[in-house]
Amino acid sequence: xxxxxxxxxxxxxxxxxxxxxxxxxxxxxxxxxxxxxxxxxxxxxxxxxxxxxxxxxxxxxxxxxxxxxxxxxxxxxxxxxxxxxxxxxxxxxxxxxxxxxxxxxxxxxxxxxxxxxxxxxxxxxxxxxxxxxxxxxxxxxxxxxxxxxxxxxxxxxxxxxxxxxxxxxxxxxxxxxxxxxxxxxxxxxxxxxxxxxxxxxxxxxxxxxxxxxxxxxxxxxxxxxxxxxxxxxxxxxxxxxxxxxxxxxxxxxxxxxxxxxxxxxxxxxxxxxxxxxxxxxxxxxxxxxxxxxxxxxxxxxxxxxxxxxxxxxxxxxxxxxxxxxxxxxxxxxxxxxxxxxxxxxxxxxxxxxxxxxxxxxxxxxxxxxxxxxxxxxxxxxxxxxxxxxxxxxxxxxxxxxxxxxxxxxxxxxxxxxxxxxxxxxxxxxxxxxxxxxxxxxxxxxxxxxxxxxxxxxxxxxxxxxxxxxxxxxxxxxxxxxxxxxxxxxxxxxxxxxxxxxxxxxxxxxxxxxxxxxxxxxxxxxxxxxxxxxxxxxxxxxxxxxxxxxxxxxxxxxxxxxxxxxxxxxxxxxxxxxxxxxxxxxxxxxxxxxxxxxxxxxxxxxxxxxxxxxxxxxxxxxxxxxxxxxxxx
Numbered sequence: 001x002x003x004x005x006x007x008x009x010x011x012x013x014x015x016x017x018x019x020x021x022x023x024x025x026x027x028x029x030x031x032x033x034x035x036x037x038x039x040x041x042x043x044x045x046x047x048x049x050x051x052x053x054x055x056x057x058x059x060x061x062x063x064x065x066x067x068x069x070x071x072x073x074x075x076x077x078x079x080x081x082x083x084x085x086x087x088x089x090x091x092x093x094x095x096x097x098x099x100x101x102x103x104x105x106x107x108x109x110x111x112x113x114x115x116x117x118x119x120x121x122x123x124x125x126x127x128x129x130x131x132x133x134x135x136x137x138x139x140x141x142x143x144x145x146x147x148x149x150x151x152x153x154x155x156x157x158x159x160x161x162x163x164x165x166x167x168x169x170x171x172x173x174x175x176x177x178x179x180x181x182x183x184x185x186x187x188x189x190x191x192x193x194x195x196x197x198x199x200x201x202x203x204x205x206x207x208x209x210x211x212x213x214x215x216x217x218x219x220x221x222x223x224x225x226x227x228x229x230x231x232x233x234x235x236x237x238x239x240x241x242x243x244x245x246x247x248x249x250x251x252x253x254x255x256x257x258x259x260x261x262x263x264x265x266x267x268x269x270x271x272x273x274x275x276x277x278x279x280x281x282x283x284x285x286x287x288x289x290x291x292x293x294x295x296x297x298x299x300x301x302x303x304x305x306x307x308x309x310x311x312x313x314x315x316x317x318x319x320x321x322x323x324x325x326x327x328x329x330x331x332x333x334x335x336x337x338x339x340x341x342x343x344x345x346x347x348x349x350x351x352x353x354x355x356x357x358x359x360x361x362x363x364x365x366x367x368x369x370x371x372x373x374x375x376x377x378x379x380x381x382x383x384x385x386x387x388x389x390x391x392x393x394x395x396x397x398x399x400x401x402x403x404x405x406x407x408x409x410x411x412x413x414x415x416x417x418x419x420x421x422x423x424x425x426x427x428x429x430x431x432x433x434x435x436x437x438x439x440x441x442x443x444x445x446x447x448x449x450x451x452x453x454x455x456x457x458x459x460x461x462x463x464x465x466x467x468x469x470x471x472x473x474x475x476x477x478x479x480x481x482x483x484x485x486x487x488x489x490x491x492x493x494x495x496x497x498x499x500x501x502x503x504x505x506x507x508x509x510x511x512x513x514x515x516x517x518x519x520x521x522x523x524x525x526x527x528x529x530x531x532x533x534x535x536x537x538x539x540x541x542x543x544x545x546x547x548x549x550x551x552x553x554x555x556x557x558x559x560x561x562x563x564x565x566x567x568x569x570x571x572x573x574x575x576x577x578x579x580x581x582x583x584x585x586x587x588x589x590x591x592x593x594x595x596x597x598x599x600x601x602x603x604x605x606x607x608x609x610x611x612x613x614x615x616x617x618x619x620x621x622x623x624x625x626x627x628x629x630x631x632x
Contacts, residue, residue, distance in 0.1 A: 025059075026125070026230040026231055026232045026237075027061055027126075027127065027230070027231040028059055028060055028061055028228060028230050028231070029060060029061050029063060029064060029228070029229050029231075030057075030060055030063045030064070030090075030226055030227070030228050030229075031063075031065075031066060031193055031213055031227045031228070031229055031238075032047070032050060032063065032065050032066070032216045032226040032227075033065065033066030033067055033068065033097075033167070033194070033195030033196075033213050033214075033215065033216070034066075034067070034068045034097070034195045034198050034214075034215035034216065034217065035047045035065070035068065035069055035081070035216045035217070036068055036070065036071040036099065036215070036217060037070050037071060037077050037080060037081050037084070038070070038071035038072065038077060039076065039077070039080065041071070042218060043071070043216075043217050044080075044084075045224075046216050046217045046218055046224040047084060047216055048084065049243055050216050050225070050226050051084060051085075051087055051088055053241065053243070053248045054088060054089075054090065054226075055087075055088065055089045055090075060090050060228075061090070061124060061125070062090050062091045062092060062124065063088055063090050063091070063092040063093075064092065064093050064094075064129075064131070064165055064193075065085070065092065065093070065094040065095070066095060066097070066165055066167055066193065066213065067094075067095050067096055067097025067098075067100065067134065067166070067167025067196070068097030068098065068100060068167060068195065068196070069081045069094060069096070069097065069100055070099060070100050072099065072103045072440075072465070073099060073100045073101060073102070073103045073104030073105065073106075073108070073110075073111070074104075074105055075105060075106055075110045075381070078100070078111055078114050079110075079114060082114045082115065093120050093122070093129070093131060093165075094115055094131075095120075095131040095132060095134070095165055095166060095167060096108065096111050096118070096133040096134070096167070097134060097167035097195065097196065098134065098135070098143060098167065098168070098196075100133075101133060101134075101135060101136065101137060101138065102136060102138060102139075102140065103440060103465075104138065105384075105423040106359055106381065106382045106399065107138060107341070107342045107344050107359035107384050108133075108138075108342060108359075109341050109342060109359040109360070109382055118132065118133050118149075119131060119132035119133070119149060119152055120132075121156075125231060126161065126233060127161055127163055127231060128160050128161065128162040128163070128188070129162070129163050129165065130153075130156070130162055130163070130164050130165065130187070130189070131164070131165035131166065132145065132146075132149040132152065132153070132166060133145075133149065133166075133167070134166050134168040134174065135302075135622075136602070136622065137302055137304045137319050137342075137344070137622065138304055138344045138384065138425065139304055139344075139471065139562075139602060139604075139622070140471060140486075140509060140561050140562065140563050140578075141175070141561060141562055141578040141601070141602040141622065142174065142175050142561075142578060142579070143167075143168040143173055143175065144174065144175045144176055144302075144601050144602070144622055144623060145166075145174060145176055145179075145180050146301075146302045146623075147299070147300060147302045147623050147624040148301060148302065148319075148320055150176070150179060150180070150183065151300060153180070153184070153187065154183050154186075156183075156187045157187075158186050158187055158188065159186075159187075159188045159261075160188040161188055161190060161261075162184075162187055162188045162189045162190065163189065163190070163191050163192070163193065164184050164187075164191070164192040164193075165192070165193055165194070166192065166194050167194055167195050167196050168194060168196050169194055169196065169197070169203055169210065169212055170184070170192060170194075170205045170208070170210065171203070171205055172278055173196070175578075175579060175580075175600050175602075176600055176601065177205070177274075178206075178266065178268070178273065178274035178276075178277065179272070181205050181206050181208055181264075181266075182264055182266070182268075184208060185207075185208060185262050185263070186264070188261065189208065190209070190259040190260060190261065190262060191208075191209050191210065191211075191236055191257075191259055192205065192208060192209075192210040192211075193210070193211055193213065193229070194210065194211070194212050194213070195213055195215070196212065197212050198214060198215040198217075198219075199212065199214055199215075200212070200213055200227070200238075200240060200254055200255075202255060206264075206265075206266050206274070206276070207262055207263070207264075207266075209257055209259070209262075211238060213226075213227045213238075214226070214227065214240065222242070223242050223243045223244055224242070224243045225240055225241055225242040225243060226240070226241055227239065227240050227241070228240075228250070234258060234259055234260065235256070235257065235258050235259055236255070236256070236257055236259055237253045237255070237256045238253060238254060238255040238256075239251055239252065239253045239254065240254060269281070269282075273600075277600075279558075279579045279580075279581075279600075280579070280595065280597055281597070282597050284581075284595050284596070284597055285596055287595075288594035288595060288596060290594060290631060291594055291596045291629055291630070291631055291632075292630045292632065293628070293629060293630075294616075294627075294628040294629065294630050295330055295331040295627065295628050296331070296598070296625065296626070296627035296628075297331050297625075297626055297627075298624055298625055299318065299324075299624035299625075300624065301318035301319060301320040301322065301624055302318065302319035302320070302622055302623060303317070303318055303319065303604060303620045303621065303622060303624050303625075303626070304317075304318075304319045304344045304604065304622055305343070305344055305346040305386065305604060305605070306346040306386075306564075306604050306605025306606065306607070306620070307346070307347075307605070307606075307618055308346070308347040308348055308354060309328065309349070309607045309609075309618060310349050310368065312327055312328055312329055313325055313326070313327065313328065313334065313368065313369075314326050314328045314607065315347050315349065315354055315368070316347070316620060316626070317343035317344070317345060317346070317347060317356055318343060318624075319342050319344065320342065321338055321339045321340065321341055321342050321343055321358070321359075321360075322337065322338050322343070323336070323337050323339070323343065323347065323354070323356065323371070324336045324337075325368070325371065326626070328616075328628060331626065331627075331628065335370065335371040336371070337366065337371040339358050339360060339362070339364070340360040341358045341359035341360030341361070341382065342358075343356060343357075343358050343359065344359070344384045344425070345357040345358070345383065345384065345385060345386045345387065346427060346605055347386075347387070348386070348387045348388060348389045348394070349368055349389075350389040351368075352367055352368055352369065352374075353365050353366075353367075353368065353374065353389070353408055353409075354366045354367070354368040355387045355389060355394050355396075356386075356387065357379075357382075357383025357384065357386070357396055357398065358382075358383055359382040359383070359384065360382070361378055361379050361381060361382055361383060361398075361400075362376050362377070362378060362379070362383065363376065363377040363378075363379065363383055363387070363394070363396060363398075363411070364376045365394075365408070365411060374411075375410060375411035376411065377404070377406055377411045377413075379398035379399070379400050379404070380398070380400030380401075380402070381398060381399035381400040381423070382398070382399045382423075383396065383397075383398045383399070384398075384399060384423065384424070384425040385397040385398060385424045385426060385428075385437075386426070386427035387427075388427060388428055388429075388430045389408060390430045390431070390449070391432070391449075392407070392408050392409070393405045393406065393407060393408055393414055394406040394407075394408055394411075395428055395430050395435055396428075397420065397424025397425075397426070397428065397437055397439070398423070398424060399424070400423075401418060401419070401420045401423075402416050402417065402418050402420060403416065403420055403424065403428075403435070403437065403445070403447065404416045404417075405435075405449075405452060414452075415452035416452060417445075417447050417452045417453075417454065419454060420445065421439060421443055422439035422440040422441025422442070422443065422465065422468065423440050423470075424437055424438075424439050424470070425440070425470055425471060426438055426470060426472060426473055426474075427473045428474070429473070429474040429475060429476050429481070430449060431449070431476065432449055433448075433449060433495075434446045434447065434449055434495065435447045435448075435452075436476070436495075437474065438468060438469035438470045438471075438472060438483065439468065439470055440465055440468045440470040441465055441468060442459050442462070442463075442464075442467060442468045442469075443457055443458065443459050443468070443469075444457070444458040444459075444474070444481075444483060444493075444498075445457055446481075446495075446498055455498070456498030457498065458491075458493055458498045460485055461487075462487045466486060467485060467486050467487040468485075469483045469484075469485045471486075471509040471563045472485065472509045472510070472563065473511070473565050474511075475511060475512065475520070476495055477513055477517045477518070477520070477535075478517075478534040478535035479494070479495050479496070480492050480494065480495055480534060480535075481493040481494075481495050481498075482511055482513075482520050482534070483511065484508060484509050484510055484511040484522060485507065485508075485509070486508055486509060488505070488506060488507055488508060488524070488525060489503045489504065489505060489506070489507055490503060490504040490506070490507040490511060490520070490522050491503045492504070492544075500542075501538050502538055502539050502543060503542065503544070504522070504530070504532065504543070504544045504549070505543065506522065506523075506524035506526075506528055506530065507522050507523070507524060507525075508523075508524070508525050508561055508563065509561075509563035510522070510523055510562060510563050510564055510565055510566060510575075510576075511565060511566065512565045512566030512567055512568065512573075513534070513568070514568040514573075514587060515568050515569060517534065518533060518534055518535075519531050519532070519534065519568070519587065520532050520533070520534050521566040521568065521573055521575075522566070523555060523560065523566065523575055524560075525559060525560060526558075526559060526560075527554050527556070527558050527559075527560070528552060528553070528554060528555060529552075529553055529555040529557075529573070529575060529585060529590060530546075530549050530550075530551060530552035530553070530590070531549065531550045531551055531552075531573070531587070531590065532544060532548065532549040533550065536548055550590075551589050551590035552590070553585070553589075553590035553591070555575065555583060555585065555592075556583065556592065556595070557575070557581070557583060560577055560578055560579075561578055562578035562602050562603065564576040564602070564603055564604060564605055564606075565605060567606060567608060568587055569608045569610070569615055570615055571586060571587045571588065572586070572587070572593055572615070572631070573585040573586070573587050573590075574606060574608065574617065576602070576603035576604070576605075576606065576619075577602075578601075578602045578603075579600060579601070579602075580597055580598055580599035580601050580621055580625075581595055581597050581598075581603070582595070582596050582597075582603055582606075582617070582619060582629075583595050584631075594631075596629060598621055598625055598627050598629075599621035599622075599623055600621075600623065601621040601625070603619055603620070603621050604619070604620045606618060606619045613632075614630055614631065614632060615630070615631040616628060616629065616630055616631075617629040617630075617631065
C-alpha cells in the first residue's frame with residue numbers, strides 16, 4: 001500500500017512539473033517535408049544534415065514528416081528513409097505523400113509495414129495531432145483522401161483542439177477537399193500543416209488556417225533546411241532553419257497566428273458539394289435524361305481497379321484488400337473475401353476461375369461463385385498488375401522483375417520471363433503471337449506467348465522513369481501496338497519488331513480501340529480528345545499531323561490525367577475522367593453525346609454490355625462509388 005502511495009505521489013509531482021513546463025514554454029517540434037529520398041541524390045545529404053542539426057537541439061518535443069519521404073516509393077528508398085529517421089534522438093511521426101504512394105512498387109504496403117501505420121493520432125501539450133496519407137492510390141489522379149481515412153476522420157471525437165498533418169493542401173488539389181475540411185472542422189482542427197509545393201506558404205481552406213512548408217532539399221535559390229513550430233495554448237509561430245555557410249541559422253518567424261475554434265460556414269448543395277467546387281456538379285446529370293442510374297452504392301473502401309463480369313455477376317477489388325462479388329441486376333453483394341495486402345489488380349474471370357494479384361505477393365484464383373480459394377501462386381514482391389486469361393493460361397506481371405504465365409486450372413508455372421527492369425502495374429495485351437506490357441523503368445516488352453522468350457524491347461527516349469509506358473494498357477490493331485506515355489504522346493510501334501513508326505502529340509496513359517478494332521481513341525491532358533485510323537499510313541517526319549486524324553475536338557474535361565482506357569460501344573466513345581465524370585462522344589465525328597457524374601474521384605475501368613436497344617455501363621470510382629448506368 002505504501003509503495004502505491006509513493007508512486008501516486010511521484011505521478012502527481014510529475015504531472016505538476018509537466019503542467020508548469022506547459023505554461024512556461026510552448027510545445028516545440030520540427031517539421032520536415034518533401035525529402036524525396038533517392039539513393040545517390042543530394043536529397044540524402046540534405047536530410048542527413050537536417051537530422052544532425054535537429055539532434056543538436058535540446059528544446060524539441062518531437063519531429064513530424066509531412067510526406068513525399070521518398071522520390072519513387074521504392075522499397076529500398078523506404079527502408080533507407082526509416083534507417084535515417086531512426087537516427088533522430090526525438091520521437092517522430094510520418095505521413096505518406098503522392099510520391100510515396102503513386103509509384104510504389106509494393107502498392108503502399110512497404111510504407112505501412114516499415115513505419116507501422118498509415119495514420120496517426122497522439123496528444124501533446126494540450127493538443128491532439130492527427131495525420132494521414134493523401135493518395136492517389138497507385139493510379140494517376142489528383143489527390144484524394146482515401147475512403148478509409150475519411151471514415152477515420154469522421155469517427156473522431158468532435159470538438160477537440162487539434163492540428164492536422166497532410167501532404168497536400170486541402171483545396172482543389174484534393175478531389176474530396178470539401179468533405180475533408182468539413183470533417184476537420186467538426187473534429188476541432190485549428191491548423192493544418194502540409195507540404196507538396198516545396199515552399200513556405202500561408203493558406204486558408206474555407207476558414208481553416210493552414211501552412212505549406214518548404215522541402216528539406218537544397219535548390220538554386222535555397223540551401224537545405226526545415227521548419228520549427230512553437231505551439232502555445234492558443235497561438236502558433238513557425239520559423240525556418242537554414243544551413244548557410246556551414247552554420248545553421250534560425251530565421252525570424254514567417255508565420256504567427258492566434259488559433260481558435262473554426263466554425264463551418266460553407267454552403268453545401270443536396271449532394272454535399274461545396275459552393276466553391278470548380279468541376280462539373282451533379283446537376284449535369286439532369287441535362288442528359290437518357291442516362292439513368294439503375295442502382296448505386298458507396299463502398300467503405302477505396303476502389304482502384306476495374307471489374308470482371310460474367311452474366312449476372314460482377315467482381316471488383318478494393319485497396320483495403322477485399323474481393324467482392326455483386327449481382328449486376330441490383331448491386332446486392334453476394335460475397336466478399338479479405339486478403340492480407342491491398343489490391344490494385346483488375347480481376348479476370350473465365351468459367352469458374354476468378355484471378356487477380358495482391359500486394360502480399362500472391363496471385364490468387366477463386367471460385368467465381370463462392371469465393372473459395374482454388375489456388376495461389378507466389379511472387380517475390382507485390383503483384384499490382386492485372387491478369388489476362390488467354391488460351392487456358394494466366395498472364396501477369398509483378399514487382400519482382402518477373403512476368404509469368406500460369407496454368408489457369410492449377411496455377412502451375414508455364415513459363416517466366418525474368419528480365420523485367422522496373423515493376424509492372426498494367427494489364428498486358430495478349431494474343432496468339434505476343435504478350436506486350438510496360439514497366440516503371442521506361443520500357444515496353446514483347447514476349448512470345450507460347451515460350452515467354454523476349455521478342456523486342458522499346459524504350460521511351462525521355463530519361464526519367466516518370467515517363468515510363470507502365471500504367472497504359474497497350475492495344476493492338478493493324479499489326480501495330482499503340483501506347484499512351486506520360487511524355488504526352490501516343491506511340492505507334494510495329495508489332496513484330498517494336499520499331500517506332502510514328503507518334504501523335506497529346507496523351508498521358510489512357511488509350512483505347514473502337515469495338516471493331518479500326519479506330520484508335522485517345523485524350524490529352526488539356527481538354528482534347530482525338531481519333532485516327534489504326535492503319536493510317538506512316539507519316540513522313542515521325543509525327544501524325546492533325547489533318548491525318550479522323551477528328552480532334554475539345555472534350556470539356558479541361559486538365560485531365562486519369563489513366564482509364566477509352567471504350568467504344570454502339571458508336572459511343574466512353575471516356576472516364578479523374579474527377580468522377582463519364583463523357584460520351586460520337587465515334588463518327590467526336591461530338592459530345594452526354595456527360596454523367598458518378599462521383600468526385602477518378603473513374604476506374606468500366607464494363608459495358610448491350611441488352612436489346614439498351615446499353616449498360618458498370619462503373620466505379622476511386623472513392624468507393626459503384627453504379628450501374630443504363631443508356632436509353
